[in-house]
Amino acid sequence: MAKNILIIGGGIIGLCSAYYLSKEGHNITIIEKGNGNEGASFVNAGYITPSHIIPLAAPGMIAQGIKMMFNSASPFYMKPRLETDFLKWSWFFHRSSTKRNVEKAIPLIKEINLMSRALFADIRESGDLGEFQLERKGLLMMYQTQKSFLHEKKVAEKASALGLEVSYLDRTQLGKLQPNVRLNAEGAIHYECDGHTTPNEIMPKLLDFLKNKGVTICMGEEVMDLAMNNGQIQTVKTQKNTYVADEVILAAGAWSGTLSKKLNLRLPIQGGKGYSINVERKTGITIPAILMEPKMAVTPMNGFTRFAGTMEFSGNNTMVRKERVTALVNGAESYYPDLRFNEEEVKKVKTGLRPVSPDGLPYIGKTRHIKNLTIATGHAMMGWSLGPATGKLVSEIIEERKTSMAIEAFSPDRRF
Template sequence: MGKNVIVVGGGIVGLCSAYYLLKEGHQVTVIDKSDITAGASFVNAGYITPSHIIPLAAPGMIVKGMKWMFSPTSPFYMKPRWDVDFFKWAWYFHKSSTPAKVAKAIPVIKDINLMSHRLYTDILQSGDLGDFQWERKGLLMLYQTDAEEQHEMPVAEKAKALALEVDFLDQDQLRTIEPDVAIKAKAAIHYKCDGHTTPTEVMPRLKQYLTDAGVDLRTNEAVLDFTINQGTVKEVITSKGTYACDEVVIATGSWSEGLAKKLNIKLPIQAGKGYRIDVARPTGISMPAILMEAKVAVTPMNGFTRFAGTMEFSGINDTIRAARVTAIAKAVAEFYPDIKITAREMAAAKSGLRPVSPDGLPYIGKSKKYTNLTFATGHAMMGWSLGPATGKLVAQLISDKIPVLDLTPFSPDRKF
């Protein structure tokens, strides 16, 4: 028998949760404080990345963050500020950044990414969203220095050991695979296991499909509180009304920590801001790539090329820092000397907030505190990649099925 499920949050994770809950026969309402036309689910690099096996909370990242703290153009930027929640998160991040914990996370990240990779293919083949871009050309890791080569090679070897497809390309091979654009790079690692999409194409189609299929999509409506009775969430209270529910899914990205507090649950999350510049003119780029020294992602999307990057911890805000946009444009020119991003293209840059957990793993699963509350958040840079897998796992949980993956590593109740 289907349940009455409230999904709070209309990003890729929330909509994928609604998609699979609908497939399981549940009555679904999605509530989002925005009109679901902007944010991280629209401005991301569109990658589906089994190759991204190393969590953000890796050894040395806190040291890098401290080093870069006073450089507003650095790839990993933490704005100096007095914020108790941020201090706690940073301490948990530091505790998670050990070789042993990273090694334990690697197969977990790989498995859920491969699951999502298969599900994107299934969604395309189902015809539910029509014919959308889903290309499996892989991902180039372009580097210019010996230091970055030495940094990425162990990752590539780990990926190969996990049976992921990896190639090593010299400059001649790079020109063969990407012939229509000049690239200034020493060499590249080609993760052939990866794929990419156009988020601004997928999100509207997913919204439309859900609406047409009977999901109640409530936009521009903020969730304010919850009615609790004997360990069960009975109602979701919003700025426009009150909704009774059998189950609740919290998929509100960077805002999840605040909602969790209303339920007396500690869910450490920090907003990691990313930026994107879209170039609608021809660039000659046909392969997705990461410019390693600058940590800038490059994606050939339907109708434009997207350049995205930076991880900025400055709290929840939508401020566009011009210096960070300029840094992306500068990196593009350094790697693609024939491509110059214009002032107008930079002025149209957008940002989005990615929810980052302290250990780099998302929160997926039920809280022990409530019988009918499920979290689906904290995906950091992999929200787009892991949207379908997360939605499928959420639907299996709520349908009282055994999830196809062990959710223990993703528990919202885990200790740091």
């Protein structure tokens, strides 16, 4: 039976939820506070990453954050601030950053990433979006120091034990794999299981498909209030309209935590700001890479190479910190000696806020407190990679079918 479904959030998670729900014949409306061409879904590295099996909340991360707290150019920056939500989230993050929690999270992260990788391929094969970049060249974890290599080697061994394709490249082998660019790297760990895309290409195609399927998309509308009645959401009010729906999906990214407060829910989320710079001239880079010391990503996309990275916790703002842009530029140029960013490229830097949960796992599922609410957010750095899988799971939840994988660990009601 067709339902009226309201999706709050027009990023990759919201659009993928609409994609799968539209195939079930539901009447769907998407509310998006932005203009549909900005934010984390547009400025991310475009990775599909089964290799990213370690959640952000890992042992030592809080200590690292405190160490870097007073260096706003550091790859992992937490701006000191006395905000209750941030302090609570930090405490929950600290409590979650244990070896036991990481070991429990690893197989779940692997499974949902592999599910999403298969769904990306299914979407392309369906022809629904037409042609788009979807390549499986893997991901190079490039390093300049033995310390970085040994750190990543532990992850690679876990990934290999889980059946993911991993190989080790010395300087010569790396050079043969990337012959058209001069590299300043000692070697790389090659996660052959990974893929990459161009987000700026897929997002408009996904929007066009949904519009053609009859999905109503309301850009520039910010949710101001959500009214409850008898244990479910009665109305959703924006600055322009009031909406009534049978089911509501909260997929508002970094703003999901703020909106959940209007429903008296406890959904700890902090916005982790990332930066990206596009270089539209030839770079010779053909395989995605993470540069380990500066902790940044490099992706050869359709028409440009993207340099992205950093994790900045400084509140839900899109302010550009020049020192972080400089760190991004310096990090890239230290690995690619012939690359020099020009002033115009640097000026066009973009930022986006990733929604980060305290334990590094997304929130996907119903909450026991509200009958007609499904939550889909908190994916941190894996939002793009997990878009299709999350959308598929959301559709299965709404349809009350058995989900494609166990999702209890993703419960929005879990405690920290």
